[in-house]
Amino acid sequence: xxxxSELGQLLATPKKIIITTHQKPDADALGSSLAWCRYLMKKGxxxxxxxxxxxxxxxxxxxxxxxxxxxxxxxxxxxxELMKSADVICCLDFNALARIGELGDLxxxxxxxxxxxDHHLAPENFADLVFSDTKAAATAVLIxxxxxxxxxxxxxxxYIAECIYAGIMTDTGSFRYPSADRRVHLIVADLMLFNLxxxxxxxxxxxxxxxxxxxxxxxxxxxxxxxxxxxxxxxxTISAKDLERFHSQTGDTEGLVNYALSMEGIVLAxxxxxxxxxxxxxxxxxxxxxxxxxxxxxxxxxxxxNAGGGTSDVGFSETVKKLMDILPTYKEQxxxxxxxEKFVC
Numbered sequence: 001x002x003x004x005s006e007l008g009q010l011l012a013t014p015k016k017i018i019i020t021t022h023q024k025p026d027a028d029a030l031g032s033s034l035a036w037c038r039y040l041m042k043k044g045x046x047x048x049x050x051x052x053x054x055x056x057x058x059x060x061x062x063x064x065x066x067x068x069x070x071x072x073x074x075x076x077x078x079x080x081e082l083m084k085s086a087d088v089i090c091c092l093d094f095n096a097l098a099r100i101g102e103l104g105d106l107x108x109x110x111x112x113x114x115x116x117x118d119h120h121l122a123p124e125n126f127a128d129l130v131f132s133d134t135k136a137a138a139t140a141v142l143i144x145x146x147x148x149x150x151x152x153x154x155x156x157x158x159y160i161a162e163c164i165y166a167g168i169m170t171d172t173g174s175f176r177y178p179s180a181d182r183r184v185h186l187i188v189a190d191l192m193l194f195n196l197x198x199x200x201x202x203x204x205x206x207x208x209x210x211x212x213x214x215x216x217x218x219x220x221x222x223x224x225x226x227x228x229x230x231x232x233x234x235x236x237t238i239s240a241k242d243l244e245r246f247h248s249q250t251g252d253t254e255g256l257v258n259y260a261l262s263m264e265g266i267v268l269a270x271x272x273x274x275x276x277x278x279x280x281x282x283x284x285x286x287x288x289x290x291x292x293x294x295x296x297x298x299x300x301x302x303x304x305x306n307a308g309g310g311t312s313d314v315g316f317s318e319t320v321k322k323l324m325d326i327l328p329t330y331k332e333q334x335x336x337x338x339x340x341e342k343f344v345c
Contacts, residue, residue: 004149007129010113011040011150015087017047018112022094023101024250025055027205029093031167032117032139034064035160036090039147042155050079052100056251058208062166063159071103079106086112093117093139095132095302096124117142120303121292134304137179140167144187161191166201173258174202177306216246220256227263231327232334234260235270237320243273257282267337268294268330272312272319279312279319287337298326 019037021029033049040047050069059065071079083089083106095118097104107114108126116127119136136142144164147155168188172180192198209217220236227234236256246252253273260269261284268289271282281299283291284307291308295301301310312319 004146007115007131007146008150010088010115010129011043011045014044014046016085017045017088017090018082018086019047019049019090019092020100020103020107021049021051021092022099023052025051025053025059025093026254027059027170028138028140028167030055030059030062030065030068031163031165032092032143034062034068035140035143035163035167036092036117036146037064038157038160038163039143039152039155042157043152048082050082050103052103054250056254057249058205058251059166061204062163064163071101076102076106079103083107083110083112086110088113088115090115090117091127092143093119095120095122097126117146121305122296122302137177137181137184138167138171140164140171141184141187143167144191156191156194158194158196161194161196162201165191165196165198166205169198169201170205210249210252212246213249213252216242216248216252217256219246221259225260227266228327229265231331232265232267232338233270233327234263234266234268235272235323236260237316238271238273239316240274240276257284260284261286265338267334267341270323272316272323274316279314279316281310281312281319283308283310285337287341289334289337294330298322 017040019033021033037047037049048069050071053072054070089107089110089112091114094100097108114127115129116123117131117139119133119139119142121134123130123132131142131146133142147153165188168184172184220238224236224238225234238253257269257271260266267286269284273280283295285291290305292303292305295303295308295310299310299312301308303309314322
């Protein structure tokens with residue numbers, strides 16, 4: 001990561017700071033943003049979180065949620081004024097301005113100093129200060145490291161700890177992914193000193209499903225899951241009609257792709273969703289198969305080696321066909337990864 005001294009100098013005097021994150025923020029994106037916001041306010045800055053879109057209701061318990069500005073709910077002029085008056089814009093948990101939609105144009109046009117804090121591969125060159133670590137399990141890990149590295153560990157409190165914990169917990173798959181290394185557990189151990197109720201946070205995020213979401217999940221598993229054993233691949237196709245039928249809300253499809261990856265013999269899992277603004281794809285993989293590279297090459301996306309996302313510029317059925325045409329070219333690579341996973345010692 002970049003030397004912290006320049007960031008320390010930037011934050012040495014009170015500033016007007018905007019914090020933003022990617023569209024449809026998850027627990028790491030929102031948790032990191034709110035934790036960083038609270039820290040900055042405790043240092044005497046004026047800090048505001050602006051998200052490009054709404055986010056799941058099961059994240060609204062986080063301290064500071066009531067003050068979040070959702071760009072899609074506001075007029076562009078309101079957010080434009082906030083951006084114009086900002087001294088600093090902090091961009092969290094995304095690596096390219098396209099990830100924040102129309103809000104990206106406002107960030108790009110702003111004269112404010114831009115700070116990128118992220119853990120995704122291949123960050124775009126748009127920020128003045130870059131704190132990027134692709135080995136970090138979550139952006140929340142970087143937020144913790146920055147606060148401590150700046151000599152401000154005393155500013156940590158239960159609310160910051162909860163937000164950081166939520167980001168780490170979700171991005172490590174409840175600590176079951178390889179990214180949940182020693183560094184992660186040491187940070188969590190430190191956060192537990194604030195009497196953090198980890199079981200409560202897990203319940204708030206994972207145990208708040210509506211009846212309709214559970215019925216949607218059952219439908220997706222029984223009717224919309226396709227298994228291609230010859231390619232060690234499984235994928236879901238969720239149409240706009242499916243979403244409408246079950247009155248789907250933001251966050252209802254989160255985690256669905258992991259069910260496909262949990263199957264024996266599956267190396268690559270994909271979720272295709274037909275949205276109003278196009279087809280969205282989520283990718284998960286096991287072993288060394290890079291879904292980040294797969295998404296970047298074929299679906300205008302990116303991410304991490306084993307977790308990524310993308311979009312398609314053709315229709316829903318055409319996207320499914322495109323995927324089916326692409327998979328045969330990866331057959332040998334998927335087979336090799338399956339063998340490594342199957343027979344690893």
